[in-house]
Amino acid sequence: MSRISATFEKLAQERRKALIPFFTVGDPSLHQCVPTMQAMVAGGADLIELGIPFSDPMADGPTIQRASERALKQGVSLNDVLDAVSRFRQGDVATPVVLMGYANPIERMGREAFAERCAEAGVDGVLVVDYPPDEARALGALLSPRNIDSIFLLSPTSTDERIKEIAAMSTGYIYYVSLRGVTGASNIDVADVARQVARIKSVARVPVGVGFGIRDDATARALSAVADAIVVGSRIVEEIETSSESQAPAAVGALINRFRQAMDADR
Amino acid sequence: MKIYDMPDREGHFGPYGGTFVSETLIAAIDELKRQYLRFRDDPEFQAEFAYELKHYVGRPSPIYHARRLSESLGGAQIYLKREDLNHTGAHKINNTVGQAMLARRMGKQRVIAETGAGQHGVATATVAARYGMECVVYMGSEDVRRQAQNVYRMKLLGARVVPVESGSKTLKDALNEAMRDWVTHVQDTFYIIGTVAGPHPYPMMVRDFNAVVGRECLVQMPEMAGRQPDVVLACVGGGSNAMGIFHSYIPHESVRLMGVEAGGEGVASGHHAASLVAGTPGVLHGNRTYLLQDANGQIIETHSISAGLDYPGVGPEHAWLKDTGRAEYVAITDDEALNAFHTLCRMEGIIPALESSHALAQAMKMAPTMKRDQILLVNLSGRGDKDMATVAERSGIRL
Numbered sequence: 001m002s003r004i005s006a007t008f009e010k011l012a013q014e015r016r017k018a019l020i021p022f023f024t025v026g027d028p029s030l031h032q033c034v035p036t037m038q039a040m041v042a043g044g045a046d047l048i049e050l051g052i053p054f055s056d057p058m059a060d061g062p063t064i065q066r067a068s069e070r071a072l073k074q075g076v077s078l079n080d081v082l083d084a085v086s087r088f089r090q091g092d093v094a095t096p097v098v099l100m101g102y103a104n105p106i107e108r109m110g111r112e113a114f115a116e117r118c119a120e121a122g123v124d125g126v127l128v129v130d131y132p133p134d135e136a137r138a139l140g141a142l143l144s145p146r147n148i149d150s151i152f153l154l155s156p157t158s159t160d161e162r163i164k165e166i167a168a169m170s171t172g173y174i175y176y177v178s179l180r181g182v183t184g185a186s187n188i189d190v191a192d193v194a195r196q197v198a199r200i201k202s203v204a205r206v207p208v209g210v211g212f213g214i215r216d217d218a219t220a221r222a223l224s225a226v227a228d229a230i231v232v233g234s235r236i237v238e239e240i241e242t243s244s245e246s247q248a249p250a251a252v253g254a255l256i257n258r259f260r261q262a263m264d265a266d267r
Numbered sequence: 268m269k270i271y272d273m274p275d276r277e278g279h280f281g282p283y284g285g286t287f288v289s290e291t292l293i294a295a296i297d298e299l300k301r302q303y304l305r306f307r308d309d310p311e312f313q314a315e316f317a318y319e320l321k322h323y324v325g326r327p328s329p330i331y332h333a334r335r336l337s338e339s340l341g342g343a344q345i346y347l348k349r350e351d352l353n354h355t356g357a358h359k360i361n362n363t364v365g366q367a368m369l370a371r372r373m374g375k376q377r378v379i380a381e382t383g384a385g386q387h388g389v390a391t392a393t394v395a396a397r398y399g400m401e402c403v404v405y406m407g408s409e410d411v412r413r414q415a416q417n418v419y420r421m422k423l424l425g426a427r428v429v430p431v432e433s434g435s436k437t438l439k440d441a442l443n444e445a446m447r448d449w450v451t452h453v454q455d456t457f458y459i460i461g462t463v464a465g466p467h468p469y470p471m472m473v474r475d476f477n478a479v480v481g482r483e484c485l486v487q488m489p490e491m492a493g494r495q496p497d498v499v500l501a502c503v504g505g506g507s508n509a510m511g512i513f514h515s516y517i518p519h520e521s522v523r524l525m526g527v528e529a530g531g532e533g534v535a536s537g538h539h540a541a542s543l544v545a546g547t548p549g550v551l552h553g554n555r556t557y558l559l560q561d562a563n564g565q566i567i568e569t570h571s572i573s574a575g576l577d578y579p580g581v582g583p584e585h586a587w588l589k590d591t592g593r594a595e596y597v598a599i600t601d602d603e604a605l606n607a608f609h610t611l612c613r614m615e616g617i618i619p620a621l622e623s624s625h626a627l628a629q630a631m632k633m634a635p636t637m638k639r640d641q642i643l644l645v646n647l648s649g650r651g652d653k654d655m656a657t658v659a660e661r662s663g664i665r666l
Contacts, residue, residue, distance in 0.1 A: 053565075056434065056439060058443050058447070059288075069434070077565075103287055104564040104566070105564035107548075130287040130553070135287070152290070153291070157293070157294035159297075162294075180291070181450055182451065
């Protein structure tokens, strides 16, 4: 069983929902990457999504785009991302790590080399934002023998047919995009998300997480009643943006802890 | 003649093209694909398109034999396909008329576009005014500064121009921003992409709407010169004017097709926008194609004197034509393009766009090496009125 599935199984037994924070590797600095991940775990994160910086992050809003720009200014590459995961793994073998990014840096490294490096580093899942199903299948065929999950997005506009296709390909969990827009927008309709998640769960074999635009504890609390996991990204990046470099991990840890307490309040 | 029917159903040109977008855009793209395939073969749609091209755009555009220029070079005869005479001054309007007609049929009241030099933005603002649609144009803040006149033209036409401050603040960032707008407003918004790039069906659709250029040439060249040209040349940024004139000629294998990219300060200098000449395959803006990227797969900043060629990618069909050898791609530097620009002004009384000046410069290079009865057909894709400030500045003149 993959580390991701084991984590969700344990959470289900405890009747808790997964809290999945996201940040971009190299933001605010490469040096603070592992301390930030450790602070997230200490604050109550169950799984960590790491953004691979890319020069043209089409599906992201301005906040995560700025995080990418800060990382790229320091020359952070996909190699650095994988090295950061290796360093994190030296101290933490339990928390799953998912890489999220765009196709081009992965293709530039080569799919096979990327899959191999992911396995060596201890990566548990990969989400390529701009891969269509055919390309994702080709990458997935390299990841699954290495026990690495393929994570996919579904959105409010996904058709039933599409949901079935993606659900059949997904391992680990499915990431439901809770609004029409880019990351960091703020117009979530909780009742609509509940209906959509139920629709996905009727065909999915894996847990369903919700993300894009979850900015406060109240929304996280409401959505954790309907989904298996809550993904928080832009809100964390904002915290990094407004903290000093040395204080960023502590500030992020405290923020995660507030989300954690809100999500566990109804247990 | 071989039948050429690229792309396949999934939008692939060999290994290039495809649909590399986030799930959040898939439904919109599927809908666009369905609707376009429906109207592509619809006689009523095609009749209206032909009517608009004739009466609104001013087609067919003539072919002009540049006799003085050809004589001065002492070799092959240079003919110009005068897309610069179209309404709004470039080939871009062919595509925006087609996409606006499609947007109307899909019930979309709002159109958005990205623009570099501003020509596509102007062409989009024009059709939006023509059809009474809301129009938002995304433009890199660097380009807004460089192309102040076109920004004002778009505003006159009723469009809202949004300066984009992210990344390199140029065309590629404007495209990212337009995609983000589309994701957010997908129900009421139609995204009019200006070149033969982006996710399927855009490369095919934009090519189809511009293919009228080459279709006209196939008829006009025998009328004018008694035969088809030996070489067809066109500048390539994203590559829409080139695909427009190339497409009908692809099955005519005796006609050489030559795409001319922006060599900037020289390909060796690293300051250029020649993705086919100097790039490597990768994925950007929804398709797999040749890109200018670094060793880590990050897109690098490009340079060209012409904002319309200043783009790190290229349409996937060009990538395929390059790999198969059906078309050849070369680069022309800023200085060579400027020289061609001034030469055409003085010898033929035609002020070409700096983009088109790249194709012209390549023709001027080749003509003296060829026989007098050979023919070079250059797609003069736009007029140079928009480039006055840039050219004057290069000559040390303040307007």
